[in-house]
Amino acid sequence: MAVTLGTLRGSLARARTAAWLGWQVEGNWADPVLFAIYVLARPLATALILAAMYGAVRGAPAGAPAAGGSGSGAPAAVFVGFYVANAFHAYVNTVLVGLGWTVFEEREEYETLKYVYASPVGMFTYLAGRSLVKFALATISMLATLLVGWFLLGVRWDWAYVQWLPLTVAIVAGLASTLFLGFLLAGWSLVLTRAAMVVLEGATLASYLLCGVIFPIDLLPFPVRWVALGLPFTWWYEALRRFLAGHGTPGLMQGFTDAQVLLWLGVTTVSFALLARWGYFAFDREARRLGRLDQTTLF
Amino acid sequence: MQPAIARRPRHTGARLFVQATLARTYVRIVGSLREPTWMLSDAIFPNLGMCAFVLLYRALGAPRAYEALAVIGGVLTTYWINVVWGMGAQLYWEKQQGQLQLYFAAPCSRLAILSGMALGGLAATMLRSLVGVAIGLWVFHIQVAPFSPWVLAGVFALTMVALYALGMTLASLFLLYGREAWHTANAMQEPVYFLSGLYFPIRTLGAVGSVAAGVLPLTLGTDALRQVLLGPTAQGLLPLGQEAIALAGFGALFLWLAGRAMAYLEALSKREGRLTQRWQ
Numbered sequence: 001m002a003v004t005l006g007t008l009r010g011s012l013a014r015a016r017t018a019a020w021l022g023w024q025v026e027g028n029w030a031d032p033v034l035f036a037i038y039v040l041a042r043p044l045a046t047a048l049i050l051a052a053m054y055g056a057v058r059g060a061p062a063g064a065p066a067a068g069g070s071g072s073g074a075p076a077a078v079f080v081g082f083y084v085a086n087a088f089h090a091y092v093n094t095v096l097v098g099l100g101w102t103v104f105e106e107r108e109e110y111e112t113l114k115y116v117y118a119s120p121v122g123m124f125t126y127l128a129g130r131s132l133v134k135f136a137l138a139t140i141s142m143l144a145t146l147l148v149g150w151f152l153l154g155v156r157w158d159w160a161y162v163q164w165l166p167l168t169v170a171i172v173a174g175l176a177s178t179l180f181l182g183f184l185l186a187g188w189s190l191v192l193t194r195a196a197m198v199v200l201e202g203a204t205l206a207s208y209l210l211c212g213v214i215f216p217i218d219l220l221p222f223p224v225r226w227v228a229l230g231l232p233f234t235w236w237y238e239a240l241r242r243f244l245a246g247h248g249t250p251g252l253m254q255g256f257t258d259a260q261v262l263l264w265l266g267v268t269t270v271s272f273a274l275l276a277r278w279g280y281f282a283f284d285r286e287a288r289r290l291g292r293l294d295q296t297t298l299f
Numbered sequence: 300m301q302p303a304i305a306r307r308p309r310h311t312g313a314r315l316f317v318q319a320t321l322a323r324t325y326v327r328i329v330g331s332l333r334e335p336t337w338m339l340s341d342a343i344f345p346n347l348g349m350c351a352f353v354l355l356y357r358a359l360g361a362p363r364a365y366e367a368l369a370v371i372g373g374v375l376t377t378y379w380i381n382v383v384w385g386m387g388a389q390l391y392w393e394k395q396q397g398q399l400q401l402y403f404a405a406p407c408s409r410l411a412i413l414s415g416m417a418l419g420g421l422a423a424t425m426l427r428s429l430v431g432v433a434i435g436l437w438v439f440h441i442q443v444a445p446f447s448p449w450v451l452a453g454v455f456a457l458t459m460v461a462l463y464a465l466g467m468t469l470a471s472l473f474l475l476y477g478r479e480a481w482h483t484a485n486a487m488q489e490p491v492y493f494l495s496g497l498y499f500p501i502r503t504l505g506a507v508g509s510v511a512a513g514v515l516p517l518t519l520g521t522d523a524l525r526q527v528l529l530g531p532t533a534q535g536l537l538p539l540g541q542e543a544i545a546l547a548g549f550g551a552l553f554l555w556l557a558g559r560a561m562a563y564l565e566a567l568s569k570r571e572g573r574l575t576q577r578w579q
Contacts, residue, residue, distance in 0.1 A: 037486075038482045038485070038486050041486040041489070041490050042485065042486065042488065042489045042490070043489075045489035045490040045492065045493045046489050046493075048493045049352075049489065049492060049493045049498055049499070050355070052493065052496070052498075052499045052503050052504065053352065053355060053356065053359070053361075053365075053498055053499045054359060055499075055503055056361075056365065056499040056500055056503040057356065057359045057360070057361040057365065059503070078358070078359075079359065082355065082358070109395065194334075194336075195336045197340075198336040198337065198339065198340040201340060201344055202340060202343075202344060202347075205344050205347040205348055206347060208347070208348065208351050209347050209348075209350055209351045213351070214351055214352075214354075214355045214358075215351065215354040215355045215357065215358040216358055219354045219357055219358060220354075
């Protein structure tokens with residue numbers, strides 16, 4: 001028991017050190033105010049783009065809607081759902097893809113990946129520690145987006161419809177899948193060389209398109225729709241819309257009950273957790289075999 | 300007695316400028332074709348965001364003309380990304396690779412090198428932006444109004460000159476900075492997309508849109524190209540002629556500014572010892 005507690009305490013200490021180091025790496029180039037501007041600029045701008053698009057449609061003269069559209073003037077509640085999902089997508093951009101960028105930067109830019117491997121902290125704990133900082137940054141980004149929406153853009157929901165318990169479960173599951181897939185992507189980045197840059201950027205953009213963050217997945221082509229249904233984030237965003245904004249996505253998702261949405265979120269999260277655990281260590285072994293840990297190919 | 304190696308004529312002035320420009324153009328084009336993954340990312344990725352925004356318009360039941368607005372904006376993001384990362388941040392990459400000093404040891408003008416980067420980047424990006432055009436036409440079936448190809452070519456050329464001249468100015472600024480360059484380039488994506496109204500009519504922004512048009516050539520270029528391709532449904536900010544004149548002014552201003560900024564910041568970087576400093 002003492003050994004277990006000691007091991008746990010040691011792991012936490014290492015994770016805390018890695019988190020502190022992560023903060024130093026990510027934030028030591030600017031003062032906190034400037035850093036906050038840089039951190040918030042992209043997500044807030046995306047939120048403003050969405051609001052401007054919605055504003056343009058509301059003010060548009062009546063015209064023939066596009067195929068698959070829900071008719072002129074979609075209900076505000078539908079847009080609120082998209083906006084909320086877009087705010088939470090900060091976790092995918094910052095944590096999931098950010099862990100891959102950590103590997104890329106450590107190896108290609110700073111050339112310190114081999115020292116991380118050689119240190120007593122170890123790569124896995126180091127990544128876990130770095131993810132803590134990224135979670136914190138994503139949380140700030142998400143809250144800022146929701147607050148700007150609420151107070152400046154009028155993107156509001158009725159608190160009476162918030163289902164706190166399912167919402168909490170959904171948030172925990174969503175964050176867990178973000179972390180697990182982040183490890184998988186970090187592992188893949190270990191094997192890839194400079195192509196990691198493309199894969200990571202692609203993952204950022206593809207997740208925005210595939211998970212139906214800002215539109216119903218019904219609008220995706222048929223085979224792609226099945227890919228979307230296989231991703232935990234599609235279910236996560238649907239759960240957030242239902243349990244926080246009080247309004248699910250129209251179309252295909254309406255065929256699922258709240259319990260089914262939570263069930264599928266759980267199933268996909270566990271599946272990807274198992275895949276990520278196996279995949280990370282498999283990629284790690286492959287990277288060692290290929291000699292990729294100290295192979296710089298970009299800078 | 301003949302020397303073993305014939306002495307080559309030394310080129311100076313305009314001829315050296317043109318040769319250096321062409322040499323850098325060649326390197327940029329060949330370099331962009333040598334890495335297949337980068338070709339893929341440059342051609343596909345900017346369009347993924349555009350697809351998401353077009354689908355949002357469909358979900359909101361917007362008129363079809365809005366999808367065309369978003370597609371034109373999406374195609375122009377390809378150029379903006381090239382301007383920011385391929386022009387603005389290029390000298391930062393060179394610094395990280397440890398070869399920036401070679402640029403400054405070369406006997407040619409720095410502006411010739413920047414011009415070559417711009418020409419090469421533009422040529423490579425034009426090919427890749429065709430993917431966005433293809434997606435717009437064949438996947439989303441956007442419709443354009445009848446237009447004059449000459450007017451389109453003229454407005455496009457003015458927009459590109461203004462954009463890449465801005466890129467040359469940014470390259471000078473980024474010369475001085477280290478990691479700030481990376482973060483600045485990141486911060487110049489979505490915020491600029493918003494201020495340029497790439498995915499919605501710029502008129503939606505009201506006064507903010509007018510101010511943006513006075514500062515960012517991308518705003519005016521996007522609006523002008525939409526007016527050419529979509530006619531009245533583009534909901535243009537200013538008459539097309541005025542926007543063309545403003546774009547020409549932007550081009551001249553940024554070209555002049557690039558020369559001044561390069562000379563000043565090169566001297567400052569040397570004085571502060573930051574020209575060859577990596578990982579700062």
